Amino acid sequence: xxxxxxxxxxxxxxxxxxxxxxxxxxxxxxxxxxxxxxxxxxxxxxxxxxxxxxxxxxxxxxxxxxxxxxxxxxxxxxxxxxxxxxxxxxxxxxxxxxxxxxxxxxxxxxxxxxxxxxxxxxxxxxxxxxxxxxxxxxxxxxxxxxxxxxxxxxxxxxxxxxxxxxxxxxxxxxxxxxxxxxxxxxxxxxxxxxxxxxxxxxxxxxxxxxxxxxxxxxxxxxxxxxxxxxxxxxxxxxxxxxxxxxxxxxxxxxxxxxxxxxxxxxxxxxxxxxxxxxxxxxxxxxxxxxxxxxxxxxxxxxxxxxxxxxxxxxxxxxxxxxxxxxxxxxxxxxxxxxxxxxxxxxxxxxxxxxxx
Amino acid sequence: xxxxxxxxxxxxxxxxxxxxxxxxxxxxxxxxxxxxxxxxxxxxxxxxxxxxxxxxxxxxxxxxxxxxxxxxxxxxxxxxxxxxxxxxxxxxxxxxxxxxxxxxxxxxxxxxxxxxxxxxxxxxxxxxxxxxxxxxxxxxxxxxxxxxxxxxxxxxxxxxxxxxxxxxxxxxxxxxxxxxxxxxxxxxxxxxxxxxxxxxxxxxxxxxxxxxxxxxxxxxxxxxxxxxxxxxxxxxxxxxxxxxxxxxxxxxxxxxxxxxxxxxxxxxxxxxxxxxxxxxxxxxxxxxxxxxxxxxxxxxxxxxxxxxxxx
Numbered sequence: 001x002x003x004x005x006x007x008x009x010x011x012x013x014x015x016x017x018x019x020x021x022x023x024x025x026x027x028x029x030x031x032x033x034x035x036x037x038x039x040x041x042x043x044x045x046x047x048x049x050x051x052x053x054x055x056x057x058x059x060x061x062x063x064x065x066x067x068x069x070x071x072x073x074x075x076x077x078x079x080x081x082x083x084x085x086x087x088x089x090x091x092x093x094x095x096x097x098x099x100x101x102x103x104x105x106x107x108x109x110x111x112x113x114x115x116x117x118x119x120x121x122x123x124x125x126x127x128x129x130x131x132x133x134x135x136x137x138x139x140x141x142x143x144x145x146x147x148x149x150x151x152x153x154x155x156x157x158x159x160x161x162x163x164x165x166x167x168x169x170x171x172x173x174x175x176x177x178x179x180x181x182x183x184x185x186x187x188x189x190x191x192x193x194x195x196x197x198x199x200x201x202x203x204x205x206x207x208x209x210x211x212x213x214x215x216x217x218x219x220x221x222x223x224x225x226x227x228x229x230x231x232x233x234x235x236x237x238x239x240x241x242x243x244x245x246x247x248x249x250x251x252x253x254x255x256x257x258x259x260x261x262x263x264x265x266x267x268x269x270x271x272x273x274x275x276x277x278x279x280x281x282x283x284x285x286x287x288x289x290x291x292x293x294x295x296x297x298x299x300x301x302x303x304x305x306x307x308x309x310x311x312x313x314x315x316x317x318x319x320x321x322x323x324x325x326x327x328x329x330x331x332x333x334x335x336x337x338x339x340x341x342x343x344x345x346x347x348x349x350x351x352x353x354x355x356x
Numbered sequence: 357x358x359x360x361x362x363x364x365x366x367x368x369x370x371x372x373x374x375x376x377x378x379x380x381x382x383x384x385x386x387x388x389x390x391x392x393x394x395x396x397x398x399x400x401x402x403x404x405x406x407x408x409x410x411x412x413x414x415x416x417x418x419x420x421x422x423x424x425x426x427x428x429x430x431x432x433x434x435x436x437x438x439x440x441x442x443x444x445x446x447x448x449x450x451x452x453x454x455x456x457x458x459x460x461x462x463x464x465x466x467x468x469x470x471x472x473x474x475x476x477x478x479x480x481x482x483x484x485x486x487x488x489x490x491x492x493x494x495x496x497x498x499x500x501x502x503x504x505x506x507x508x509x510x511x512x513x514x515x516x517x518x519x520x521x522x523x524x525x526x527x528x529x530x531x532x533x534x535x536x537x538x539x540x541x542x543x544x545x546x547x548x549x550x551x552x553x554x555x556x557x558x559x560x561x562x563x564x565x566x567x568x569x570x571x572x573x574x575x576x577x578x579x580x581x582x583x584x585x586x587x588x589x590x591x592x593x594x595x596x597x598x599x600x601x602x603x604x605x606x607x608x609x610x611x612x613x614x615x616x617x618x619x620x621x622x623x624x625x626x627x628x629x630x631x632x633x634x635x636x637x638x639x640x641x642x643x644x645x646x647x648x649x650x651x652x653x654x655x656x657x658x659x660x661x662x663x664x665x666x667x
Contacts, residue, residue: 059470061477131649133656137413137469141603145648148596152642163638265481265596272474310489313482320475321463 022187026180033179037251039294040186044193044244046274046286048237051197054280056233057213062143064268065150066238067245068261069123070116072160074246075168075255077115078108089161102174113246120242121235128231151262165256168249186247193240198283209233277319279328288327371634380511385629391518393625394525397618398580399598400605402573408611409549409569410465415476417602418595419483420574424449424581425590432498438586446579453574457567465566480595488592498585521583528579545569597644604648607655
C-alpha cells in the first residue's frame with residue numbers, strides 16, 4: 001500500500017513536471033514555437049495511430065485521410081463562415097484581400113475544429129465499415145491507396161483550390177503571437193487525446209480492441225461484434241486526427257493537397273514510425289516516439305541541408321528493421337517487473353517471456 | 357430510333373461524346389493502354405515472384421522502375437543509345453537488389469508482412485529522395501530518336517519506341533519465365549517458393565536464393581524502367597503508382613499466374629487510359645489508387661461470400 005502511494009506520488013510529480021514544462025516552453029524556447037506546436041500535434045497523430053495500429057493490430061497508412069479531411073474542413077469552415085469559398089480559393093493570394101478580425105478568427109476555429117472532428121469521424125465510419133473487413137497486409141496497402149487517392153482527388157477539385165492548394169485564414173494582429181496561441185491549443189488537444197485514450201484503455205472496449213489484435217477469429221467466435229469494434233476504434237482515432245489536422249493546417253498556413261493534407265509519404269509514415277519508435281501498443285510509447293522523432297527530424301532539417309529527407313528514409317528503415325519493438329518494448333523486456341509481469345528466472349534470463 | 361440515339365449522344369459529356377462519335381479514339385486509347393500494360397505486367401510479375409518466394413510485399417518495386425529509368429536517362433544524356441540501357445539497367449539493378457537484400461531485406465524475410473511493407477516503404481522513400489537530391493525533381497526522358505507510325509489513315513498514332521518497349525517487355529517476360537523453368541537457379545527459386553524448409557533440407561542455400569530472387573526482381577523492374585524512360589517519362593516520385601499497379605495486378609491475377617498477370621496488366625493499362633481521358637488527366641492517378649481500393653474490396657467481398665458458402 002505504501003509502495004502504491006509512493007508510486008502515485010511519483011507519477012503525479014511526473015505529470016506536474018510535464019505540465020509545467022509544457023506551459024513554460026513557449027517562453028523558454030521562443031524560437032521553436034512552431035516546432036513545438038508540431039510536436040504536440042505529432043503526439044496526437046502517434047497516439048491516434050497507435051489506438052488502431054498498436055492496440056488493435058490494424059496497421060493503417062491511410063490515417064492521413066482523416067488528418068487531411070480535418071484540415072480542409074476546418075479551413076473551409078473558417079473561411080466559409082464569412083466569405084464565399086470559391087472567391088477565396090480563386091483569389092489565391094492576389095487581388096482581393098480577405099480580412100479576418102479576432103472574433104471572426106476565434107469563431108472560425110471554435111466551429112471549424114468540431115466540424116473537422118465530425119467530418120473525419122463520418123469519413124472514418126463510412127470508409128471503415130467498407131475497408132476494415134480486410135486483414136493484415138491488404139488493409140495496410142488499401143489504406144495507403146486511400147490516402148493517396150484522397151490527395152489526388154483534392155488536387156483535382158477546383159472549389160477547394162485544386163493542385164495549388166489553399167491558404168488558411170490570415171490570423172489577426174489582435175490575437176498576439178499566433179504560434180503561441182496555436183501552441184496552447186495543440187498542447188490542450190494532445191493532453192485531451194492522451195487522457196481520453198488513457199481512459200479508453202481502462203474500459204472493456206480496450207480489452208475488445210486488444211482481443212481483435214491478438215486473435216480476431218477467436219474474438220468473433222466469442223461473440224464480440226468485431227466489425228463494430230473496429231469501426232468504433234477507427235472513428236475515435238479519426239476524431240482526434242481530424243482536430244489535429246485542423247490545427248496543423250493553421251500552423252502550416254498553407255494546405256497543399258498532396259504534400260501537406262494527404263501526405264501519405266511524409267506524415268502518414270511518420271505517425272507509424274513514431275508509434276513504432278516509442279513502442280506499439282503502449283500508452284506512453286507514441287508520446288515518447290513523437291518527442292524523439294520530432295527532435296531528430298528538426299535536427300536533420302537544420303544540419304543536413306538538402307539531405308534531410310534521404311536521412312529520414314534511412315531512419316525509417318533502420319528503426320523498422322533494427323528496433324521494431326520500440327523504446328517501451330525494450331524497457332518492458334529489460335525491466336518486466338515494472339510493468340507488473342512476474343518473471344520466472346529462466347524465462348527472464350533470456351529476456352523473453354516478459355511480453356504479455 | 358436514330359434521332360433518339362443522336363439525342364442521347366448529344367446529352368453525353370463532351371469527352372464521352374468524342375468516344376461515341378469517333379470510335380477510332382477508343383482504338384487509340386486502348387492501344388496506348390495495351391502498350392504500357394505490358395510494362396505494368398512485367399513489374400507485377402517481379403512483385404509476384406518476390407511475394408511468392410520470400411513472402412515480402414515489396415513497396416520499393418516502383419522505385420526500381422524509377423532507378424532503371426534513370427540509367428537510361430544517363431545513357432541518353434551521354435550520347436549512348438538508350439536501348440543499350442535496357443540490359444545495363446537490368447544488371448545495375450540486380451546489383452542494387454542484391455545489396456539491398458544483403459543489407460536490409462534478409463532481416464525481414466522471417467518477420468510478418470507488415471514489417472516488410474513498412475521497411476520496403478522506407479527503402480522506397482529513401483530511394484525517391486536520393487534520386488530527387490541527385491537528379492532533381494524534374495520530369496526526364498531518354499530520347500530514343502525513333503519515329504511515329506500512323507494507322508487508320510492517320511487517326512491512330514503509335515510511336516515506334518512504344519512498340520519497341522512493348523515487344524521488349526514481352527520478350528523479357530519470356531526470358532524470365534524460361535529462366536525460372538529451366539535454369540538451376542530458377543528451379544531452386546521455385547523449390548524455395550514451394551517450401552523453404554524442405555528446400556533447405558535438400559541442400560539449397562535459401563539465403564542465396566532469396567538474394568537472387570530479390571536481385572532478379574529489381575533487374576526486371578530496372579529494365580522495365582529503362583523502357584518507361586524511353587517511351588514515357590520518369591521523375592523521382594513515379595514509383596508508388598507502379599508499386600500499386602503491380603500490387604493490384606497480382607491481387608487480381610494471383611501468385612504465379614503468368615497469363616493472368618499479362619491480361620490484368622494490359623487490362624489495367626487500357627482502363628487507366630480510358631479513365632484518364634474520360635475523367636481528365638488530373639484524375640488518372642486518383643483512378644489508379646481508387647481502383648486499388650475497389651479491387652481489394654472486391655477481393656474481400658469474394659472471400660466473404662466463399663466463407664459463407666463453406667459454412
